[in-house]
Amino acid sequence: MPPSADTVRDLHKFEYTILFAIERLMKRYAWVPFDDLKRVTRLSKNELEYRLGDLLHKDLVRYEGAPYPGYSLLFNGYDALALHTLTKRGSISALGSLIGVGKESEVFEALGLGVIVLKFHRVGQQSFQSVRLNREYMSKDGHCPWIFASASSAEQEYEALLRLNGKVRVPVPIDRSRHTIAMSYVPGVNLNQCTLEDPQYILDELMEEMKKIYALGIIHADFSEYNVMVNEDHCWIIDWPQWVSVTHPNADEILLHDVTTIVDFFNRKYRMSLQVSDALDQVTG
16 A cells, blocks of 8 residues: 555655655665665765654665665655655645555556546566566566566556557556556446446457557557456556567467457357457457
């Protein structure tokens, strides 16, 4: 869970100075040494120790004594930096309730220009190795903390939303800071959570959207009933951090998997008899 709005609002300016410094230095260190923090923040030893103690108490940073004494951000600290930045830009004014949890994200309602959505990417340690191996935007070696992996994931998704916005039914991208994306609120429910009155209509619409996406040079790469929102009229395709270009070496295999997954869902739940080959031709034709 992100820190509360009160926590973000009430952090002292020196505490933000320290969080920003740890973020920057974590690109060099797994654990940021106290002396480096003191040099970068230009705070006195007593002031730095006091503020670090407050950040530790608020679960925004953590301390480790081995292999040397140092500090690193927790996700709460990274959340605080993202929320602080988005608020300063005027993109959000309040954080609301949790509305969804995925394998690598948490989604909250928020207030911006009306009700919007904040998606916090959280690439966790258990999934990290497969993420590093399977997503081309991830560094294959070197130091890559979870928070920066999550920022890369958010950047990847935000790029897809920008490219697809106005051309395909996807959430409208509003802003991004670090691992957090502000986007438009999508009405409806997940496809896997509802029973459609006219499944053929929604399936045809999904195939048409996939065709548009493919024509724009993009493959979702994680397409399923869990990444589609529907209401009485239309569907929207969500969750884009894994997308790949149609020029990807495995593009044909990835597209086939996407199409097969959604066709199998409709055939299984609605006793339809659509052939994967026909759906694939529809998308690429």
